[in-house]
Amino acid sequence: MLESINPSGTLAWKKLREHYGQMEFVQMQELFAKDPERANKMNIQWEDFLLDYSKNKITEETISLLLELANELNLKDAIQAMYNGGIINATEKRAVLHTALRDLSDNSSVIVNGENVLTEIQETRERIKAFTAKVLDGSYTSYSGKKFTDVINVGIGGSDLGPKMVVHALANYRTELGMHYISNIDDDYLQSVLNKLNPETTLVLIVSKTFTTQETIENAKKIKYWLESSLGKVDLSSHYVGVSVAIEEAMSFGVKRENIYPMWDFVGGRFSLWSAVGISIALAVGYDHFEQLLDGAHTMDKHFKEADFKENLPVLMALLSVWYNNFYGYETEAVVPYSQLLGKLPAHLQQMIMESNGKNKDRNGNPVNYQTGTLIWGEVGVSAQHAFFQLFHQGTKVIPIDFIGFVNPHFKESTNHDILMSNFFGQSEALLKGKIGEEYESDGGPFLSNFREFCGNKPSNTILINKLTPKSLGELIALYEHKTFVQGVIWNIYSFDQFGVEYGKILAKNIQNEIKSKNICEHDSSTAFLLRYFVKNRVVE
Ligand code: F6P
Secondary structure, three states: OOOOOOHHHOHHHHHHHHHHHHHOOOOHHHHHHHOOOHHHHOEEEEOOEEEEOOOOOOOHHHHHHHHHHHHHOOHHHHHHHHHOOOOOEHHHOEOOOHHHHOOOOOOOOOEEOOEEHHHHHHHHHHHHHHHHHHHHHOOOEOOOOOEOOEEEEEOOHHHOHHHHHHHHHOHHHOOOOEEEEEOOOOHHHHHHHHOOOOHHHEEEEEEOOOOOOHHHHHHHHHHHHHHHHHHOOOOOHHHEEEEEOOHHHHHHHOOOHHHEEEOOOOOOHHHOOOOHHHHHHHHHHOHHHHHHHHHHHHHHHHHHHHOOHHHOHHHHHHHHHHHHHHHHOOOEEEEEEOOHHHOOHHHHHHHHHHHHHOOOEOOOOOEOOOOOOOEEEEOOOOHHHHOOHHHHHHOOOOOOEEEEEEEEOOOOOOOOHHHHHHHHHHHHHHHHHOEOHHHHHHHOHHHHHHHHOEOOOOOEEEEEEEEOOHHHHHHHHHHHHHHHHHHHHHOOOOOOOOHHHHHHHHHHHHHHHHHHHOOOOOOOHHHHHHHHHHHHHOOOO
């Protein structure tokens, strides 16, 4: 169990409040002018990563007070409790052990309910390895003995976003298998995917921790119908793979026992890409690259567990975010990767961060009296510059940004990489410095110069990584996972349940019955009005 301490009642919080009083109107430009060594002092270099956090509204005192806060809230103990398999997801009475999924060492053990969970995790990894190799070399075949050409991953939320993001990110490591993700319950899209595929050589992964998620099961049924109606009365069991905690349910769907891979209740959906949920990753980039991804995450796990908080990437990034969220009152954060291949990272982070920390009750079940989970959003740079950066530069809101970029491109001969990265550096510099004073006089006279002025002082982190590889991607994802965890600890909330989303699922099920029977029950007047309109105009063929 995690302790329950109201952060706003701590001494460090009180000191941070007072400190904020002194910092509120301080301009970062002044801080840089006063201390030429600022960037040298405010960075962390670890493995292939460089985090420059000097472009933030902080002083060394801010950092030391934030670290005091972490210590007063016993962050170290919380980290230990997670790694040791403590029941830190108390509302669901579960341990939280996505870190165990990427522990590749042979001699470790993590004991939950008297059992070493690493044993089954290792066995599952071996099965994924063997299966992937057989699909890729064509020795595991379709019902007709053909090599599979395409894979459909059916799943939603954590059973979709993480694997899809990784496969997209590692496009330069791809095997020849075509990879398709079906998550939303949207027949028009599903049909557009199926139309392009050959059922005879399509493998279907049904990924659902619970095997009860309606969207996934209904989509899987549709795909099953597509296979059966196209291929006739043949044994199609080799076309199905299941990943779930619910083995019986997967079997009654028609997945053979030997094609079912386990999930564990100590792994939340949004932290599950490292398990068999990531089987589409192993198929898409080969098992060795999948293992390098796990190794990267494990390397970050060790850093998070062992590094001094001041040098600890996830801890520091989490504390900076708390500083803005709880003292400056900035509500959103943007993540802008300067890599088209990381285009799906913001969506994955949205589930990871907002499903985890979108909570308004503390660990005693009482309403919190401070802000919790931040809103996360983003898009790839440079494209994002031509979309929403105007608001960063001259809008009335302040949005702290994580700029993520790579020193080296995948292909050595890439000449455009330096153009991409010039934008990367130029934007955070412009956001810091702004454009003021005599600089604009020459730009078009005093009237126009008002509009051309921008004040700068906009905070950002720069995360510069040597190269986008499976390993560095694993490190990056794990960095944000641990940042999320630290924030949950600071905010005294439970980060690993998601009752809000589950309530939405129940309401949808009830409404579905009403639509079917055309019998609209008691609702607020808006919902009732909309449902009646829908039922009246819905044309059923
Ligand atoms: O959105 C709620 C949720 O439970 C997520 O946490 C999860 O990733 C998703 O639904 C899918 O759940 P499952 O893997 O059980 O189908």
